[in-house]
Every structure is written in structure tokens, then in C-alpha cells.
Amino acid sequence: MTKKFILTENNMPDKWYNIQADMPNPLKPALHPGTKLPAGPEDFAPLFPMELIKQEVSKERWIQIPDPVRDAYLLWRPTPMIRALALEKALGTTAKIYYKYEGTSPTGSHKPNTAIPQAYYNKQEGVKKLATETGAGQWGSSLAFACQHFGLECTVFMVKVSFEQKPYRKNLMEIFKAKVIASPSTTTEAGKKILAQFPDTPGSLGIAISEAVEVAAKDGDTRYSLGSVLNHVLMHQTIIGLEAEKQFEMADDYPDILVGCFGGGSNFAGYTFPFLRHKIAGKKMRIIASEPAACPTLTRGKFAYDFGDTVGMTPLMPMHTLGRGFVPSSIHAGGLRYHGAAPLCSQLLQDKLIEAVAYKQKECFESALLFARTEGIVPAPEASHVIHAVIKEALKCKAAGEKKTIGFNLCGHGHFDMSAYDAYLSGKMQDYEMSDEELKKNLADLPPVPMPA
Numbered sequence: 001m002t003k004k005f006i007l008t009e010n011n012m013p014d015k016w017y018n019i020q021a022d023m024p025n026p027l028k029p030a031l032h033p034g035t036k037l038p039a040g041p042e043d044f045a046p047l048f049p050m051e052l053i054k055q056e057v058s059k060e061r062w063i064q065i066p067d068p069v070r071d072a073y074l075l076w077r078p079t080p081m082i083r084a085l086a087l088e089k090a091l092g093t094t095a096k097i098y099y100k101y102e103g104t105s106p107t108g109s110h111k112p113n114t115a116i117p118q119a120y121y122n123k124q125e126g127v128k129k130l131a132t133e134t135g136a137g138q139w140g141s142s143l144a145f146a147c148q149h150f151g152l153e154c155t156v157f158m159v160k161v162s163f164e165q166k167p168y169r170k171n172l173m174e175i176f177k178a179k180v181i182a183s184p185s186t187t188t189e190a191g192k193k194i195l196a197q198f199p200d201t202p203g204s205l206g207i208a209i210s211e212a213v214e215v216a217a218k219d220g221d222t223r224y225s226l227g228s229v230l231n232h233v234l235m236h237q238t239i240i241g242l243e244a245e246k247q248f249e250m251a252d253d254y255p256d257i258l259v260g261c262f263g264g265g266s267n268f269a270g271y272t273f274p275f276l277r278h279k280i281a282g283k284k285m286r287i288i289a290s291e292p293a294a295c296p297t298l299t300r301g302k303f304a305y306d307f308g309d310t311v312g313m314t315p316l317m318p319m320h321t322l323g324r325g326f327v328p329s330s331i332h333a334g335g336l337r338y339h340g341a342a343p344l345c346s347q348l349l350q351d352k353l354i355e356a357v358a359y360k361q362k363e364c365f366e367s368a369l370l371f372a373r374t375e376g377i378v379p380a381p382e383a384s385h386v387i388h389a390v391i392k393e394a395l396k397c398k399a400a401g402e403k404k405t406i407g408f409n410l411c412g413h414g415h416f417d418m419s420a421y422d423a424y425l426s427g428k429m430q431d432y433e434m435s436d437e438e439l440k441k442n443l444a445d446l447p448p449v450p451m452p453a
């Protein structure tokens, strides 16, 4: 039986897929934070290069990948699709399980798939420096790598709890010449404001975004770069699913169930959107997002207009949100600690084209260990959530005697996350679940902007 499905370099897709061309209900517009009117390109211009702003609102189905971006992708793409034969055997499942492995990138996750084009378009438009936030450090190290590749400077605000949990991620960013600052910091007004209110905060992605956006807004040579959530980011990631489509063809198989872990939505979308276009056209398939119970954006958040950052500097976005003031517990999957969800994924959830589940971190790590001990790859803590959801589905197939095909995106390896594995193995890891009171309190602060029908 074939274990790995490997595409040759000339089979790497040359276009990204834009799901905005096929959605049954189009996205509702982002709103200007002051006027609350639909935000136009000029509102985004201080933060992003024009080409990315165009991609953000484009309705074209296919967008050409520029040659320099393709050349950079070839450093690690196409990535393998692997049949999880040993995991299937350990579970005794009747299901077939395939995973796309994005941990082969230079920084160990899917994040360079968008870091490379973002750095490229900024460079093309004369930008000198990019500022960003990072949760787990995967995004920060990917943007640092991409900036180094195209000759840009890079400043990364790293969520304080991850800065402390993952010191080697900081070193990796520094190897690629980035400047790394623990967030909240005293280098920005946003950081100082949060620190004055909450001196012991572990930080959050929302706070780190406020700091990076402030730096970009104040400096004409600097633009902002986001590693998830936005439409163009999700589109760049579709190279994952487009490759997987070809690899399922090689395997002479097709997925009944597709699963991705969910932080802001980029790896989930990148893997599933190319298949979702067939579901929209009538093909039967379940598409599941797996998120942490400690940060249950899709499963318990409200579909509403909210800010993308904590301080309230970004446009208002139509998304599932836990409230911008929500600071998730210090779970080890730092990349899944975000209060909002990608508007594209939120709309698709509203339209019941995707579904969502939430799990606690200890059960996810238990599944991650089973995966490591069978398939040999130590998953990133974020990816432990997708593995847990897949194992649950595979066991349901076993109980029902069903021969379904399950595909999932193994979005990254966990080689820099040994403190998380140490906490699990030594019995020190704790579970967190958001209480109803906490949710109610955070949602009370939502901006009073009605969602159009």
C-alpha cells in the first residue's frame, strides 16, 4: 500500500483559489472603525500594499502566483500527503486517514505559504519594513524568514506567555534577523495602556496586533502583516488544498471528511476551501474545524461586527468573536488563542457549509502522543487539536463499521514546543474551559453595530 503521495515540482499549482468567487452568500463588508461605513481600499492603504488590498476584495476565482513566489515555494513545496497507516492500525479503524504535512517548510508550519507572498508584494511596492504579531512564534519566524528572503526588515511582537514558553522560537526569528519584542511592551502606546490596566497579563494575539498595527500606522516605511484571518491570507494557503486534491487523485481516493485545526482559520481554509468548491457545487462531504475549549470562537462565539485587535484600531469585521477584550487562558497551543475567526470561515459556518468542534488541551495532547508514537511526527500543539478530532471521527467509523476517507492538515511540527510536551508528560498540564459568565462579560463590550441581513 502506498504510504506517501509526492508531487513533482512542475505539478505545484501556479494559481491560488479564491472562494469569494463561489460563496452562496457573499461576505459582509468590513467597516471603518470611526464612520462604521464599509471600509474602502484607502482605509487599508496605511497598513497593506495595494496588491494585497486588491486580493482582499477580489471575486476572481483564480489568482496567478508570481514567479518569485513560486521559486521561493520550491524551497519546500510541494509538501507530501501521507497515509496514516500506522495510526489506522493502532485505532483498528475501518476509515482511511490521509494527512497533508506542512511541517516540512523552513520554519516548520504552513505559515510561510502566506509570509512569502506578503513579503514579496510589500517589497514590490517599495516597503522597507514589516511589523507583525505572533502567538506561538510560528508566524513570526515565518515572516522573519520571508523578510530575510526578499530583503526587508522585520519587527515581531510576540505574545508574552509564548515568549516565555518558547525561547527558541525567538532565536529562530533572530537567525532570520527579526527584532522580537514581548507583548504587551512599553514600546507602543497600546502596550503601555494595557500594561497600566493589567500589569500581569500573559498577553494575547489581540494585544500584539494592536502594537504591530500602531507601529505600521506611525511609520511611513513600515507596513503591517497578518498571519491569519484576512481573505488574502486564507487564499495564499489554498496551495495546500490544491496540492492535496492532486494527491487524492494519485491515491485514487476522495475525502468524505476533511478536518483542520482552527486559530484564525488560515490552515483550515487553505486545506479545505479547494474541496469546499466541490461541496458548494453539490458534492457530499463534511468539513470540520477543531478549536480549543479554552478559546471556543466558532462553537460559542457570536457572529457580530468586532475589532480584530484588543485596543480597537482595525476595521470592524463580520466574524464569530469572543469579544476583543478576551484574554484566553495560557494554553500551549499559542496559535489558537485568538478572539475572532476569519470572516470567510464565519460566513461559511453561518451557511452550514462547515462545522466546528472544541476540545480541551489534555485530550488533544493524548492524541498527539498516539500520533507521534505511530506516525513518528511530533505535532505542534495547535495540530494536536486536528489529530484529536480525526481520531474521534475514525473511532466513530470503527463503531459503525463505515469505510470513510478522512483527510486532515498536519499544519506543523512541535520541535520547538517541548515545554508543552514536558508539561503534559510530567502531569502538570491543566485544562481550561471558558465559563458562561466570562463569555457574557466579554460579549457585552461588542460595538453596537447591527449585522446586515
Ligand SMILES: Cc1ncc(COP(=O)(O)O)c(C=O)c1O
Residues within 6 Å of the ligand: 109, 110, 135, 136, 137, 138, 139, 227, 228, 229, 261, 262, 263, 264, 265, 266, 267, 268, 334, 335, 336, 380, 382, 383, 411, 412, 413
Ligand atoms: C502550527 C500552527 N497551526 C495553526 C495555527 C493557527 O492559525 P490558523 O488558524 O490561521 O492556521 C498556528 C498559528 O500560529 C500555528 O502556528
